[in-house]
Amino acid sequence: MQDFFKLISSAELLSLFDRFFPLEQEQIPLQRARQRVLAQDVVSTEALPPFSRSTMDGYAVRAGDTFGCSEAEAALLTVVGEIAMGAPGQALTLGPGQAARIWTGGELPHKADAVVMVEYTQPFGADSVALFRPVAPGENVIHAGEDYAPGDTILTKDSRLRPQDIGLLSGLGCATVPVYRQPRVAILSTGDELVPVEETPPPGKIRDINSASLAALVEEAGGIPITCGICGDDFAQLQAISTKALAEADVLLLSGGSSVGKRDFTLRVLSSIPQAQVLAHGVSIRPGKPTILAAQGNKALIGLPGHVASAMVVFYLFVRPLLRRYSGLSTTLGLQRIQARTGQQIVSAIGREDYVRVRLAYTQSGELPLAWPVYGKSGLLSHLVRADGLLPIGRDMEGLDSGVETSVYLFP
Amino acid sequence: MQDFFKLISSAELLSLFDRFFPLEQEQIPLQRARQRVLAQDVVSTEALPPFSRSTMDGYAVRAGDTFGCSEAEAALLTVVGEIAMGAPGQALTLGPGQAARIWTGGELPHKADAVVMVEYTQPFGADSVALFRPVAPGENVIHAGEDYAPGDTILTKDSRLRPQDIGLLSGLGCATVPVYRQPRVAILSTGDELVPVEETPPPGKIRDINSASLAALVEEAGGIPITCGICGDDFAQLQAISTKALAEADVLLLSGGSSVGKRDFTLRVLSSIPQAQVLAHGVSIRPGKPTILAAQGNKALIGLPGHVASAMVVFYLFVRPLLRRYSGLSTTLGLQRIQARTGQQIVSAIGREDYVRVRLAYTQSGELPLAWPVYGKSGLLSHLVRADGLLPIGRDMEGLDSGVETSVYLFP
Numbered sequence: 095m096q097d098f099f100k101l102i103s104s105a106e107l108l109s110l111f112d113r114f115f116p117l118e119q120e121q122i123p124l125q126r127a128r129q130r131v132l133a134q135d136v137v138s139t140e141a142l143p144p145f146s147r148s149t150m151d152g153y154a155v156r157a158g159d160t161f162g163c164s165e166a167e168a169a170l171l172t173v174v175g176e177i178a179m180g181a182p183g184q185a186l187t188l189g190p191g192q193a194a195r196i197w198t199g200g201e202l203p204h205k206a207d208a209v210v211m212v213e214y215t216q217p218f219g220a221d222s223v224a225l226f227r228p229v230a231p232g233e234n235v236i237h238a239g240e241d242y243a244p245g246d247t248i249l250t251k252d253s254r255l256r257p258q259d260i261g262l263l264s265g266l267g268c269a270t271v272p273v274y275r276q277p278r279v280a281i282l283s284t285g286d287e288l289v290p291v292e293e294t295p296p297p298g299k300i301r302d303i304n305s306a307s308l309a310a311l312v313e314e315a316g317g318i319p320i321t322c323g324i325c326g327d328d329f330a331q332l333q334a335i336s337t338k339a340l341a342e343a344d345v346l347l348l349s350g351g352s353s354v355g356k357r358d359f360t361l362r363v364l365s366s367i368p369q370a371q372v373l374a375h376g377v378s379i380r381p382g383k384p385t386i387l388a389a390q391g392n393k394a395l396i397g398l399p400g401h402v403a404s405a406m407v408v409f410y411l412f413v414r415p416l417l418r419r420y421s422g423l424s425t426t427l428g429l430q431r432i433q434a435r436t437g438q439q440i441v442s443a444i445g446r447e448d449y450v451r452v453r454l455a456y457t458q459s460g461e462l463p464l465a466w467p468v469y470g471k472s473g474l475l476s477h478l479v480r481a482d483g484l485l486p487i488g489r490d491m492e493g494l495d496s497g498v499e500t501s502v503y504l505f506p
Numbered sequence: 507m508q509d510f511f512k513l514i515s516s517a518e519l520l521s522l523f524d525r526f527f528p529l530e531q532e533q534i535p536l537q538r539a540r541q542r543v544l545a546q547d548v549v550s551t552e553a554l555p556p557f558s559r560s561t562m563d564g565y566a567v568r569a570g571d572t573f574g575c576s577e578a579e580a581a582l583l584t585v586v587g588e589i590a591m592g593a594p595g596q597a598l599t600l601g602p603g604q605a606a607r608i609w610t611g612g613e614l615p616h617k618a619d620a621v622v623m624v625e626y627t628q629p630f631g632a633d634s635v636a637l638f639r640p641v642a643p644g645e646n647v648i649h650a651g652e653d654y655a656p657g658d659t660i661l662t663k664d665s666r667l668r669p670q671d672i673g674l675l676s677g678l679g680c681a682t683v684p685v686y687r688q689p690r691v692a693i694l695s696t697g698d699e700l701v702p703v704e705e706t707p708p709p710g711k712i713r714d715i716n717s718a719s720l721a722a723l724v725e726e727a728g729g730i731p732i733t734c735g736i737c738g739d740d741f742a743q744l745q746a747i748s749t750k751a752l753a754e755a756d757v758l759l760l761s762g763g764s765s766v767g768k769r770d771f772t773l774r775v776l777s778s779i780p781q782a783q784v785l786a787h788g789v790s791i792r793p794g795k796p797t798i799l800a801a802q803g804n805k806a807l808i809g810l811p812g813h814v815a816s817a818m819v820v821f822y823l824f825v826r827p828l829l830r831r832y833s834g835l836s837t838t839l840g841l842q843r844i845q846a847r848t849g850q851q852i853v854s855a856i857g858r859e860d861y862v863r864v865r866l867a868y869t870q871s872g873e874l875p876l877a878w879p880v881y882g883k884s885g886l887l888s889h890l891v892r893a894d895g896l897l898p899i900g901r902d903m904e905g906l907d908s909g910v911e912t913s914v915y916l917f918p
Contacts, residue, residue, distance in 0.1 A: 124703065128722040142887070143712055149813075149885050151767050179739060180699035182709035197767060198812065199699055199885075201710040212766070241886045249891070256917060257726060258818060258890040261719025264703045265712070265814075265887065287592035287611055291536065291676045297594035298613040300555055300677070307673025310540045314669060327591060354624070355563050355609060400610065401561075402677075406670060430842055430916075460845075460911075473561050473611075474653045475554070475677060478670040479661070504842075505668060 141239035284350035553651035696762035
């Protein structure tokens with residue numbers, strides 16, 4: 095096991111995710127469906143709106159009866175009724191020369207095809223109304239099915255539900271929706287040096303940071319975190335806890351193995367889990383080189399770098415795309431990418447992708463923000479706390495000059 | 507009440523929010539603090555890391571003992587011990603010419619000031635090690651307090667907690683954090699024409715869309731939605747339900763009053779609620795003109811336009827900034843703003859701000875996306891479902907030419 099890192103590129107690691115598939119679907123109540131991903135196309139079984147509706151307060155008319163009227167020469171129609179809100183408008187039929195009082199959202203009477211706004215009308219006598227503006231057929235009307243007709247695909251499989259989508263599903267009576275199950279992610283921090291957050295670490299020990307930050311990252315990416323606590327550097331114990339955790343989870347995140355010794359230890363543990371197969375160990379990126387990927391059927395086992403900042407960057411670069419894949423989304427970072435300009439020269443190395451933590455400074459409106467690198471050892475957290483996002487520098491680049499336009503992935 | 511709209515600008519409406527204040531603070535467990543907003547600065551009471559740590563597997567040394575060594579001429583040090591992971595390194599003192607085996611994350615022994623990577627060493631005899639590269643003092647070491655020293659402000663009041671911030675708080679032993687209480691938002695759909703999602707609407711009636719879409723929007727903005735169901739157009743009943751809802755909530759959202767008649771009705775209801783004061787009715791924006799704002803102490807009452815699409819746009823423009831204010835954030839949209847290029851000419855009107863729903867089309871990498879307007883009557887939903895964001899056109903503009911660079915607010 096004392097062999098050298100077999101480094102692959104980040105693109106090669108991402109391509110290994112092809113072997114994992116979206117999780118099975120489940121039917122959930124619409125109220126809990128925000129941000130979930132549709133596992134099937136949703137096809138409308140009804141028209142939306144279900145009937146032709148007025149978009150104004152006014153009078154429903156047969157448009158032809160208003161042609162030619164004006165302020166100077168009103169059209170005079172007989173008012174044969176009022177369509178109360180929520181009342182069946184089609185129960186009333188308009189004959190030639192007839193009108194009905196109607197309100198915004200009301201159902202048009204039978205044979206009516208337009209609405210004259212109340213502002214252009216005046217009651218005339220006991221049962222008539224004077225109209226001062228002509229309307230074209232369809233004016234101030236939303237037609238039945240104008241939004242969606244029966245048989246229309248209203249939302250497509252693999253799309254994440256936003257508030258407007260929830261509203262639409264609600265309008266069509268979809269009280270439950272078919273979505274992919276959310277990935278369950280077991281998080282296990284390893285290391286004899288770790289104590290839980292609540293404890294004061296004795297000399298030589300430190301508090302576990304990865305459990306809390308990874309749980310927040312999993313939640314943020316749409317997964318369900320299952321924190322498994324801390325496990326010391328004991329092979330048998332770590333193997334047993336990992337195997338058990340994986341039985342209940344779709345993904346196992348092991349953190350703590352950044353050094354060569356620990357990395358090999360994590361690698362041995364992951365290799366020893368029944369049916370698990372190591373797919374990659376070592377990625378040519380900085381930070382994040384000692385990342386390990388293994389698979390057990392459709393489950394993924396990931397050994398994260400031990401350094402807290404590296405573990406978080408690796409989460410954004412690899413675990414997040416993997417969780418998206420399990421959720422039915424594209425296997426991409428899913429982070430907002432913006433254009434920025436480097437605030438200073440940034441040095442990188444050929445043959446390695448760099449993900450530089452940067453802070454953004456907005457200057458004048460309309461100008462690109464300046465991206466300033468926030469340097470810090472990968473064992474520190476302050477640079478990640480001060481950063482707004484990651485600036486990637488490709489493996490064929492020696493760095494970026496100051497003032498160059500480039501892309502930055504924003505932390506969510 | 508048959509007076510004309512007294513229109514104010516969106517900036518004027520937002521400035522009325524100055525009278526509302528962030529909600530009181532509460533102490534919550536760190537595990538539930540993601541996305542919550544700190545109500546106090548957090549000051550470190552400890553050093554992070556608490557002791558000087560090795561960042562490599564190797565040998566802890568006194569750097570001076572390595573000066574001048576090379577591949578050709580090794581420095582030979584006596585190995586006086588090994589610092590096991592989690593063991594108190596400072597219990598061991600290095601004398602001149604001495605070294606100690608150490609692992610990544612281990613505590614440096616007393617008097618050690620650097621670490622030589624294991625790759626540049628070779629065991630020599632029973633208790634010595636040969637070093638082939640010199641190290642400078644501090645090399646491969648993170649010093650005690652290098653991330654944060656006691657007394658450092660590590661996170662500031664009014665900042666939203668991200669995963670890296672949660673990790674940091676965890677590292678410093680903050681098992682609970684002081685955050686602003688989340689705003690509770692009562693949502694009440696009004697109208698005799700509405701039936702709940704689960705029902706099949708009889709002729710003339712439609713399903714309630716706003717309850718579901720507004721609840722999703724509230725959740726998305728960090729608030730707690732309290733859906734109050736549907737209330738018919740009955741003054742006494744609506745007044746009673748609103749008063750009761752407001753007793754338990756910080757914000758009341760009434761939707762359903764888009765037409766002149768309904769708007770006046772909503773206005774009368776809001777005016778009649780004890781201690782409520784109407785601050786604005788009518789905003790010179792499209793969509794969203796019939797928006798109403800009232801206050802009852804630090805609570806806000808908002809009459810949303812009845813048209814579903816208008817209600818959602820008004821939520822993004824006004825309710826979202828208001829919820830951000832209650833949560834301790836800046837009174838801004840809080841939406842990601844990107845630069846785009848108009849795909850076609852977009853017409854607007856002088857004296858009114860337009861918020862055009864647009865769909866973005868990404869072309870070549872590095873080029874601005876094209877923003878294509880998605881038109882549709884405000885009573886329809888399909889245009890919002892097809893849109894990626896809002897393109898604002900100022901009140902002094904007649905529109906935008908095709909191919910012009912402009913800003914777009916992305917839906918979250």
